[in-house]
Amino acid sequence: MRRAFIPSTDLVPRVEKGEPFAVARMISRAEASSSEAREALGALYRKAGRAHVVGVTGVPGSGKSTLVATLVARLRAAGARVAVVAIDPSSPYSGGAILGDRIRMQEHALDEGVFIRSMATHGAMGGMAHACLDVVDILDVAGYDTVLIETVGVGQDEVEVANASDTTVVVSAPGLGDEVQAIKAGILEIADIHVVSKCDRPDSNRTLTDLKMMLKDAPPRDGWRPPVLGLSSLRGEGFEDLMDAMARHREALAGPGGVARRRAIAAFRLRKTAETILIERFRGREQGSVDALAARQQDPYAAASELVRNFTGEKADA
Amino acid sequence: MGQPIRVLLAKVGLDGHDRGVKVVARTLRDAGMDVVYTGLHRTPEEVVRAAVQEDVDILGVSLLSGVQLTVFPKIMRLLAEQQAEDMIVVAGGVMPDEDVEALKALGVAEVMLQDTPPAAIVERLTHLVEARGAR
Numbered sequence: 001m002r003r004a005f006i007p008s009t010d011l012v013p014r015v016e017k018g019e020p021f022a023v024a025r026m027i028s029r030a031e032a033s034s035s036e037a038r039e040a041l042g043a044l045y046r047k048a049g050r051a052h053v054v055g056v057t058g059v060p061g062s063g064k065s066t067l068v069a070t071l072v073a074r075l076r077a078a079g080a081r082v083a084v085v086a087i088d089p090s091s092p093y094s095g096g097a098i099l100g101d102r103i104r105m106q107e108h109a110l111d112e113g114v115f116i117r118s119m120a121t122h123g124a125m126g127g128m129a130h131a132c133l134d135v136v137d138i139l140d141v142a143g144y145d146t147v148l149i150e151t152v153g154v155g156q157d158e159v160e161v162a163n164a165s166d167t168t169v170v171v172s173a174p175g176l177g178d179e180v181q182a183i184k185a186g187i188l189e190i191a192d193i194h195v196v197s198k199c200d201r202p203d204s205n206r207t208l209t210d211l212k213m214m215l216k217d218a219p220p221r222d223g224w225r226p227p228v229l230g231l232s233s234l235r236g237e238g239f240e241d242l243m244d245a246m247a248r249h250r251e252a253l254a255g256p257g258g259v260a261r262r263r264a265i266a267a268f269r270l271r272k273t274a275e276t277i278l279i280e281r282f283r284g285r286e287q288g289s290v291d292a293l294a295a296r297q298q299d300p301y302a303a304a305s306e307l308v309r310n311f312t313g314e315k316a317d318a
Numbered sequence: 319m320g321q322p323i324r325v326l327l328a329k330v331g332l333d334g335h336d337r338g339v340k341v342v343a344r345t346l347r348d349a350g351m352d353v354v355y356t357g358l359h360r361t362p363e364e365v366v367r368a369a370v371q372e373d374v375d376i377l378g379v380s381l382l383s384g385v386q387l388t389v390f391p392k393i394m395r396l397l398a399e400q401q402a403e404d405m406i407v408v409a410g411g412v413m414p415d416e417d418v419e420a421l422k423a424l425g426v427a428e429v430m431l432q433d434t435p436p437a438a439i440v441e442r443l444t445h446l447v448e449a450r451g452a453r
C-alpha cells in the first residue's frame with residue numbers, strides 16, 4: 001500500500017490539538033527540511049513561544065539521559081506536560097545512527113503527558129540545529145509546557161542547539177577525569193545552570209569544589225549568575241533545587257537580560273535558516289568547477305566567487 | 319538522496335536476550351539507517367506509542383517466546399487506532415511456517431527468521447520503504 005501524502009499545512013491544526021501522529025509527522029517534515037513544509041513551519045513558529053525550552057548538555061557519559069528521565073518525572077508530578085528531544089551522534093562512516101535514549105525513559109513509555117523524539121545529528125537535511133529548533137516549536141504548539149533538549153556537548157551543532165534554548169543546563173560528572181570536562185569541550189560558558197551529577201559518589205565533592213572555584217570570577221550571563229548544583233539521579237536528590245533554578249532563570253529572562261538573549265536566539269535562527277536555504281539552492285551547482293579545481297587549473301577562491309556571482313545574478317524566486 | 323530510513327527495534331516478551339537485536343541495529347546503522355532502540359521487555363502498547371512518536375518507516379518487533387499470534391494482532395490494532403496503519407511492520411525471531419503465514423495475513427510486511435543474513439535484511443527493508451513512499 002503506497003502511503004497517502006498529508007500536506008504539512010493540513011497537519012498544523014492537528015498539531016495544535018496535540019494529536020501524537022500529527023506531531024510526529026510534522027517533526028519528520030521539519031527534519032526533511034522540504035520546501036513543502038515551510039509555510040506550515042512558519043505558521044507554527046508564530047504560534048509558539050509558550051513552552052520553557054531547556055537544553056541539557058554535557059560530555060558523553062556525564063549522566064544527561066538519567067537526569068532527564070528523573071527530571072521528566074518531577075516535572076510531571078508538578079503537573080507539567082513534558083517533551084524530550086534526544087539528539088545522538090550519527091556515524092561519520094555510514095551516516096546512520098543508533099538512538100538509544102528511550103531505554104532510560106522507560107518509566108514514561110505510557111504517559112500521555114510525555115512525548116519523546118530521538119534525533120540523529122546527520123538525520124536532518126538542512127542541518128541539525130536548524131531542524132531541532134523547528135521541532136521544539138512543534139512540541140511547544142502541541143501543548144508541552146517544558147521541552148527538554150538532550151545533546152552531547154561535543155560538536156558545534158550540538159553546542160549551538162543547547163545554547164539556543166531558554167535555559168541551558170551543563171552537566172559535569174565525577175570520575176571522568178579530574179579536571180572539569182566542560183572546559184575542554186568549550187561548554188562552560190554556555191551554562192545558565194551548572195549541575196554536578198552522580199553526587200552519590202564520594203568524589204563528587206571534588207568536582208563541585210573545582211567547578212565553583214573555576215566560576216568564582218566568571219562574569220554574569222545576561223545579568224544572571226549561573227548557580228552550581230549537585231544532584232544524584234540515582235537517589236533522586238537535588239531535583240527541587242534544579243527545578244527552582246530553572247524557574248528562577250525563566251523569570252529572569254522575562255526581564256531586561258532576556259531581551260538580549262531572545263534577540264541572539266532569533267539572529268541564530270535566521271542565520272541557520274538562511275544557510276539551509278542557500279545550501280539547498282547551491283547543491284549540485286558546484287559540479288562544473290570541481291574537475292578544474294581538482295586538477296589545480298582553477299583555484300577555490302576564483303571558482304567560489306564565480307559560483308556566487310552566477311547565483312546572485314539570477315532573478316530571485318521565492 | 320533523501321532522509322535516512324528510520325527504524326524502531328523492540329523486544330517484546332519475557333526473554334532476556336538482546337544480542338541478536340543489537341547486531342541487527344548495528345547492521346542497519348552501518349547501512350546508513352537511523353535506528354531507535356527501545357530495550358527489552360516492551361509491551362505492544364509501549365512499542366506502538368514509541369513508534370508513532372518517532373514516526374519511523376519501519377517497526378521491527380523481535381520475539382523468541384512464541385507469543386507472536388497474540389502480540390502482532392494487538393500491534394496492528396493499536397497502530398490503526400493511532401492512524402499509523404501505513405507503518406511497515408516487520409517481525410523477527412523464530413516461528414513455524416504457519417505462523418509466518420498468519421502474520422502476513424494480518425498485514426505484517428515481512429518475517430525475518432533468525433538465520434536471515436544481514437545484507438538480505440537491509441535490502442528487504444530498503445525495498446519495502448521505497449515501495450511505501452516518503453513520510
Ligand SMILES: Nc1nc2c(ncn2[C@@H]2O[C@H](COP(=O)(O)OP(=O)(O)OP(=O)(O)O)[C@@H](O)[C@H]2O)c(=O)[nH]1
Nearest residue numbers: 059060061062063064065066067152198232233234
Ligand atoms: N552513581 C551514579 N551513576 C549515574 C547517575 N546518573 C547516571 N549514572 C550512570 O552514568 C552512566 C551514564 O549515564 P547516562 O545517563 O546514559 O549519561 P549520558 O550523559 O546520557 O550519556 P551519553 O548519552 O552516552 O552521552 C550510566 O552508567 C549511568 O548509570 C547517578 O546519579 N549516580
Ligand SMILES: [Mg+2]
Nearest residue numbers: 064065066101
Ligand atoms: Mg544520553
